[in-house]
Amino acid sequence: MSSGSVKVIVTSGRTLNQGRAMEKGKITQDYEDAVALCEMGSTTMEALGIENGDTVIVKTGLGKINVKAKLNKNLPEGMAFIPCGPYFNYLLDSYTQCTGMPGFKSLEVTITAARGAKIQTVEELTQKMKEGI
Amino acid sequence: MTEVGNTFKDIVCTFCGCLCDDIIIEVDGEKIVKNTNGCAISKERFVGHMENRCLQPTVKGNPVTLEKAIQRAVEIIASSKRLLIYGLSSTENDAQREAYRLAEITGSVVDNTTSVCHGPTILGAQESGETTAALAEVRHRADLVIYWGANPAAAHPRHIPHYIRQPGEYIKDPKKDRQIWLVDVRETTTTRMVDRFLKINPATDLEVIQTLRALIRGTKLDVTEVGGIDIKELEEIATAMKTAKYGVLFFGLGLTQSWGRHRNIDAAIRLIQDLNAHTKWGLMPMRGHYNVSGANKTSTWVTGYPYAIDFARGYPRFSPGEYTAVDMLARGEPDAMLNIAADPVAHFPRAAVAHLASIPVINIDPKFNMTSQLAEVNIPAAIAGIECDGAATRMDGLPLYLKKVIDPPDGVIPDRDILRMMIKSLEKVMK
Ligand code: SF4
Numbered sequence: 001m002s003s004g005s006v007k008v009i010v011t012s013g014r015t016l017n018q019g020r021a022m023e024k025g026k027i028t029q030d031y032e033d034a035v036a037l038c039e040m041g042s043t044t045m046e047a048l049g050i051e052n053g054d055t056v057i058v059k060t061g062l063g064k065i066n067v068k069a070k071l072n073k074n075l076p077e078g079m080a081f082i083p084c085g086p087y088f089n090y091l092l093d094s095y096t097q098c099t100g101m102p103g104f105k106s107l108e109v110t111i112t113a114a115r116g117a118k119i120q121t122v123e124e125l126t127q128k129m130k131e132g133i
Numbered sequence: 134m135t136e137v138g139n140t141f142k143d144i145v146c147t148f149c150g151c152l153c154d155d156i157i158i159e160v161d162g163e164k165i166v167k168n169t170n171g172c173a174i175s176k177e178r179f180v181g182h183m184e185n186r187c188l189q190p191t192v193k194g195n196p197v198t199l200e201k202a203i204q205r206a207v208e209i210i211a212s213s214k215r216l217l218i219y220g221l222s223s224t225e226n227d228a229q230r231e232a233y234r235l236a237e238i239t240g241s242v243v244d245n246t247t248s249v250c251h252g253p254t255i256l257g258a259q260e261s262g263e264t265t266a267a268l269a270e271v272r273h274r275a276d277l278v279i280y281w282g283a284n285p286a287a288a289h290p291r292h293i294p295h296y297i298r299q300p301g302e303y304i305k306d307p308k309k310d311r312q313i314w315l316v317d318v319r320e321t322t323t324t325r326m327v328d329r330f331l332k333i334n335p336a337t338d339l340e341v342i343q344t345l346r347a348l349i350r351g352t353k354l355d356v357t358e359v360g361g362i363d364i365k366e367l368e369e370i371a372t373a374m375k376t377a378k379y380g381v382l383f384f385g386l387g388l389t390q391s392w393g394r395h396r397n398i399d400a401a402i403r404l405i406q407d408l409n410a411h412t413k414w415g416l417m418p419m420r421g422h423y424n425v426s427g428a429n430k431t432s433t434w435v436t437g438y439p440y441a442i443d444f445a446r447g448y449p450r451f452s453p454g455e456y457t458a459v460d461m462l463a464r465g466e467p468d469a470m471l472n473i474a475a476d477p478v479a480h481f482p483r484a485a486v487a488h489l490a491s492i493p494v495i496n497i498d499p500k501f502n503m504t505s506q507l508a509e510v511n512i513p514a515a516i517a518g519i520e521c522d523g524a525a526t527r528m529d530g531l532p533l534y535l536k537k538v539i540d541p542p543d544g545v546i547p548d549r550d551i552l553r554m555m556i557k558s559l560e561k562v563m564k
Contacts, residue, residue, distance in 0.1 A: 009335060011318065011319070011335065013284060013287070013288075013321075013386065013387070014284060014287045014288035014421075015287045016173060016174070016286070016287045016290065016322070018287075019148075019149075019173075019174040019287065019288065020173055020174050020177045023148065023174055023177040023178045023181060024177055024181050024184050024185060025181075025184050025185020025186075025500050025501060025502075026185070026476060026479060026500070026501065026502045026503050027185055027501045027502070027503075027506075028184075028185055062483060063483065074319065074320035074321075074324070075319055075320075076319065076332075079318070079319060079335070081319065084480065085479055085480070086478065086479045086480075086503060089479070089480065089481060089482050089483060089486070090483050091483070092482040092483065093482060093483075093484065094459055094460070094462075094463035094481075094482040094483075094484040094485050096454060096457065096459055096460055097394055097454075098453070098454030098455075098460075099252060099253055099256060099394045099395055099453055099454055099457070100244075100248035100249065100252045100440075100441060100453045100454055100457025100458070100459060100460060101248065101249055101252055101253055101389065101390055101394055101457075101459075102249070102390075102459055102481075102482045103390070103391075103392070104249075104386070104390040105335070105336075105386070105387065105390045105391040105392075106335055106336055106391060106392065122503060123506065126478060126503050126506040126507060127506075129478065129483065129486045129487060129490055129507075130490045130506075130507055132487050132490065132491075
């Protein structure tokens, strides 16, 4: 079992669960469950020595955030996916290439295993951003 | 409205840009109990409309009357030097128009969520024009439909089953007579619904599109692959596109948000223009929020521009990258924000949220969202298309009337009326 880290490109986008949970309400467990996760392929999971549901730390130059790992067999090696929402955006820079649009689709990140580590709730994350952390 | 007992027929679903208008809603007393025909998201929207609901206006977290909340909002707006008005894509056309009026009288910047979804689509269209189609026309005629960088199974669940895998006037058997292809950087749930999946390498959309253009024009290319696809396969795709009787390219944020932004769209539009020298092709953005297309239209009618508009000089000026919400906030420019029917705290990058957290925010939304956690003033609103009527524009530009099926919670009024109250009060203050 490895406990190292992997470098991948993370892309973000919609999922059905994220859409449903968003409609239910953002301040719900459903929403947190739908967006505080990182999908990755089996090779990436093996490299990290983790299992479906373990916590991982996703890190960019801007900061890091804990999310739940989710196996997605269809994701190629070197690519991970985080549903669009506050957990992905916490890692994202604001550069828009002068278009207004940040680079939601390709973020270089490092993923590290953190089995058992706590995942912040949506409210805690909002509070953190309010305090500018 | 066809109303049988408490059953409402032909209701428009106000979640995504498909605006499916065949929804049947059953109301029992004060509750929506059933949604027939809607997808999983639609069911959640209608049946769960009272969940996580904000029912009481608040100022700094304290419950206040609507009048008091408006009064505080007006104080914030009147004392602000650089107000940013944002959101508007999950509300109806009249509310949008009131927001532009408010921006005009206060000399503010007004932007809608287009800037973080299909803003590049509009920039591409401004450079290269628009080659569009109606969804009905696609259903009746298209023998080749390509989704590019879109995942309708997740974001527009009925797009394929309701509009595309349906028989039409000239497409008798939608399985045999119509091909559906998907181009994406990863396999998604949509992959299972299509006839062919083409996986391209991330950030190579522009190269692949330009290659197809060259091949369609008959140029021989001295390469073996582009974007991870063999050139032979690309040649075959180019031929299939050229020989289709009627093709449509639906594209999503995989094209607008990735490397290249509006240049990708510019190229896609030109690809469609090239194809129209041989056959008939159209192109359509998969608009996300149900009335983001309407936000662009109302904004263009009223101000001349679709988004990112500054009224500081008393007349509208358009400058994406400058008056777009993320850029404004990341530069630390606005000293107050009025957010209507959107959740920038959930959907903006961190630096933009950090500035938003440091300024007074007025948030108008039916539900608690992440922005309401940071806002000084929260005003609950009625949900258009469920608790009040209105009009919205489908992704193909078709305007549809939204019906009311149930009363809003006590004391909760539509966005347009909240904004009208603010404007009335501001006009007195600013005299
Ligand atoms: S596809 Fe979109 S508009 Fe149609 S029912 Fe589902 S959420 Fe509503």
